[in-house]
Amino acid sequence: MSSILPLIKNETIKMMKKKRFYVVLLVLVVLVPIFVYAQMKIAQNNREKFNSDWRLAVRQAITDNQNSLQSARVPEEWKKYRIIYIQQMKYYLEHDVNPQEPGGVGFTREFMDNAATLFIPLLIMAVASDIVSSERSTGTIKMLLTRPVRRWKVLLSKLITLLMFVSLIVVAAFIVSYLISGLVFGYKGFNIPVFTGFQLHGSDVDLSGVHAVPQWVYILMQCGLIWFVSIVVAMLAFMVSVLVRSTAASIVIMMAALIAGTILTNMASAWTSAKYLFMVNLDLTNYLAGTPAPIEGMTLGFSLTVLAVWAIASLIISFTVFTKQDILN
Amino acid sequence: MKSSSALWRTIAGLSTAATLLLLVGFVYALKDVMAPGSGALWNPVPSGDLSKAAPKTSSKQINVATLGDSLAKGTGDDTGQGFVRRTIAELQKNQKLPVNLVNNLGVNGMTTKGLLPTLDEPGVQYVLRNANVILLSIGGNDLFQGAQNVSSGKPLPTYKELSAEVDKASIRLKRIVDAIHQINPAAQLVYVGLYNPFNDLREMRVPGNQAVTEWNLKASEIVNAYENARVVSTFDLFVGNTQKYLSDDHFHPNGDGYQHIAERIAQGIE
Numbered sequence: 001m002s003s004i005l006p007l008i009k010n011e012t013i014k015m016m017k018k019k020r021f022y023v024v025l026l027v028l029v030v031l032v033p034i035f036v037y038a039q040m041k042i043a044q045n046n047r048e049k050f051n052s053d054w055r056l057a058v059r060q061a062i063t064d065n066q067n068s069l070q071s072a073r074v075p076e077e078w079k080k081y082r083i084i085y086i087q088q089m090k091y092y093l094e095h096d097v098n099p100q101e102p103g104g105v106g107f108t109r110e111f112m113d114n115a116a117t118l119f120i121p122l123l124i125m126a127v128a129s130d131i132v133s134s135e136r137s138t139g140t141i142k143m144l145l146t147r148p149v150r151r152w153k154v155l156l157s158k159l160i161t162l163l164m165f166v167s168l169i170v171v172a173a174f175i176v177s178y179l180i181s182g183l184v185f186g187y188k189g190f191n192i193p194v195f196t197g198f199q200l201h202g203s204d205v206d207l208s209g210v211h212a213v214p215q216w217v218y219i220l221m222q223c224g225l226i227w228f229v230s231i232v233v234a235m236l237a238f239m240v241s242v243l244v245r246s247t248a249a250s251i252v253i254m255m256a257a258l259i260a261g262t263i264l265t266n267m268a269s270a271w272t273s274a275k276y277l278f279m280v281n282l283d284l285t286n287y288l289a290g291t292p293a294p295i296e297g298m299t300l301g302f303s304l305t306v307l308a309v310w311a312i313a314s315l316i317i318s319f320t321v322f323t324k325q326d327i328l329n
Numbered sequence: 330m331k332s333s334s335a336l337w338r339t340i341a342g343l344s345t346a347a348t349l350l351l352l353v354g355f356v357y358a359l360k361d362v363m364a365p366g367s368g369a370l371w372n373p374v375p376s377g378d379l380s381k382a383a384p385k386t387s388s389k390q391i392n393v394a395t396l397g398d399s400l401a402k403g404t405g406d407d408t409g410q411g412f413v414r415r416t417i418a419e420l421q422k423n424q425k426l427p428v429n430l431v432n433n434l435g436v437n438g439m440t441t442k443g444l445l446p447t448l449d450e451p452g453v454q455y456v457l458r459n460a461n462v463i464l465l466s467i468g469g470n471d472l473f474q475g476a477q478n479v480s481s482g483k484p485l486p487t488y489k490e491l492s493a494e495v496d497k498a499s500i501r502l503k504r505i506v507d508a509i510h511q512i513n514p515a516a517q518l519v520y521v522g523l524y525n526p527f528n529d530l531r532e533m534r535v536p537g538n539q540a541v542t543e544w545n546l547k548a549s550e551i552v553n554a555y556e557n558a559r560v561v562s563t564f565d566l567f568v569g570n571t572q573k574y575l576s577d578d579h580f581h582p583n584g585d586g587y588q589h590i591a592e593r594i595a596q597g598i599e
Contacts, residue, residue: 009337016336053385056432056459059452063434067402070437093452096377164344171347196361213361221361224354287362300362 007149007157008164015161020127024169027123028176035111036181043102054098062089080202084292087205088198095195097212103189104182105215109222111177113289116226117265117282118258120173121233125254127165128237130247131158132322137245141327151323155242159315162238166230170223190216198290205290218288225284232278232307233258239314242322258282265294272296278310379451384459390427391598393417394434394460396444396453396509400521401435401466405581411435412521412582413464415591420598432456440470441501448508457512462598466521467505468544471498473526473537473580485532491540499547506551506558518558519594520548524567526580538568561593 015021050057065082068074074082092099100106112120132155135141144154178187193212198205213221237254244250261279274280275295281303286293293299386392395401395413403411410418413433420428434456436443444467447453457463472494486494509518525541527533541564552558566589567574567582574586582590 009341012337012340013333016340053459055379055382055452055455059434059456060432062452063432063436066436090450090452093379093455094450096379096382096451164340164348167347167351168340168344170351217357220350220354221358222354224351224356224358227351228355284358288358300359304359 003149004153004157004160007153008160011157011161012164015127015131015165021165021168024123024126025172025176027126028173029180031119032111032177032180036107036184039107039110039181040184054100055093055096058089058093058099062086062093080292084198084200084205084290087207088195088290091195091207091210095212097193097195101189101192102185103192104178104185104187105189105219106192107181107185108174108177109194109215109219111181112174112219112222112226113285115173116222116229116285118262120170120226120230121258121282122255123169123173124166124230124234125237125251127169128162128234129241129251129254131162131238132241133245133247133250136327137247145327152319155319155322159235159238159318162234163231166234167227170227170230174219174223190214194218196221196288196290200290200292221288222285225288228304229282229284229307232311233282235311235318236278236314239318242318275302276306278307281306379455382455384455386429386431386459388461390429391420391424391462392429392431392460393420393462393464394431394456395464395466396434396457397464397466397521398435398439398468398470399437399581400469401433401439401464402437403435403587404437405576405578406584406587407576408584410584410587412466412587412590412594415588416464416594419591419595423595424598431459435466438470439467440474441467441498441505442471445501445505445508448505448512454512457509457516460513461516463509463513463516463518464521464594465505465509465518468498468502468548469523469526471501472523472540472544485530486536488536488539491536492543495540495544495547499544499551502548503551506555510555510558516557517598518552518555519597520552520558520560521590521594522548522560522562522564524563526567526571526575528567528569528571529579559597561590561597563590563593566590566593 046052046054046057050060065086069079069082089099100110132141135144145151192215194215195210195212196218197209197211198207199209200206233254236257237250240250240253241247244253257279261277261282264274264277264280265283272295275298280294281298283291283294284300284303287300287303293303393413393416399405401411401413403409403413411433413430413435417428417430434447434453472491506518506520509516522545523541525534525537527537530537545560545562545564549560552560566586571579574582574589576583576586
């Protein structure tokens, strides 16, 4: 262990010198205001329509969804989402809790929820994709490997550094979103109750397990799940970075996989074995919010297992390849 | 070298803290999703009860809420306004007070059977408490659900069947009107009477007219039991005018049809 700490330190300093982390922060600082502005417009619109009474707005949303259930043109799978949505909204109404209480904290919860599958993994890739491949494209890998350190230790130090930055990125996304949205919506809302524990059986919602948690606890749990997803994505990107020499190629490969996941999820597919692909399992926060999983039979336990298997497999591949391969050129 | 050591220590410290925090969140999330019932992790957060919430709309304006079926929703009107928005536009012309639509809870295909339980929902009750004018359109689907699939080759309902349906559905209509009155006794209730959408089908003209008349009579009896409630007749509007006032589906009114209904509704609102 004593010999790996200096390596991690070295990698961390390299990471900071490459300014990747600053790029991630910059992307957040540029994009979050755009989302905040869009959200502000929606809030304004609702205020005009319903005299700022959220209860009337929620009740109208229930009726609108009921009407779309009657339409023969709406596909069955979408109807399931709507039925569940209606039941959840009714539950919020009955308990007189605003499901979308305006505020910086509420915005951040929504933002993190939407960012979990594509945006945050993208930020992770910004630091993960070239962590190994860049050493090879610049040739510095020879310097690294000629030192009297075992190869697996070199790779492990890179992996640990990567995981450190994964945690930092998830937390940074929360902090940036909270600070910026708070300017517009206010910094309050940590103690607003949020309901969780909706259990889904087909399109039936089992309300027996529903309970309220303060919003800060909800966000903590949400970020925990996003963190797990991010680690899996980081490990996969890490493997690609070991296998592929070009940084551009490794970014493209990971991007393609993630986007394929989004498309597959939206197809809410009849192809049930797609649930064994890692990219349709990234939306872990669904299970917290009680949104139905894209494919029948997916549960939190299932998704975690699938993700873990993919992550472990990619680690095994990374380490075997890296310790065995010849470094040419 | 010194600065990079400081940088390393900062990063290491921050990321360790972040990792621990996220790990705690992850474990709690697992616990919460996997075993939601066991949940006394946190003291239950106090949450309110909507059935006690006071209305927020101003009493110095006309607040309209709508309940019922596709007519309330405005199906068939190409402009999407239906009689609800058209009534509001009419009222705005004639009344000094500002007019405000609280909610339109019209749902396509709604029947008396479907509407009755929704009146127990606190959310619906809250909407009604916020209104001082309540528009109700219901019953058409109870009577004519069978006749709507004329094209599917099913036999058309006879007068006897329609009449039996009138008897059953009017009992539920009474319970609906009673419930609305109980929720908000001060509001004016306007019930939109039925018309016979099958005037242009020869076999359905007379039995349909008879059944609808029967229904409207029953509805008047029920509604007129309350001082501030009334029935707006639409039956006569559509007799012989089905071509003019019905939309392409031969069931719902078109924009002009809704406009006439709206004018009649607006005339009676003080």
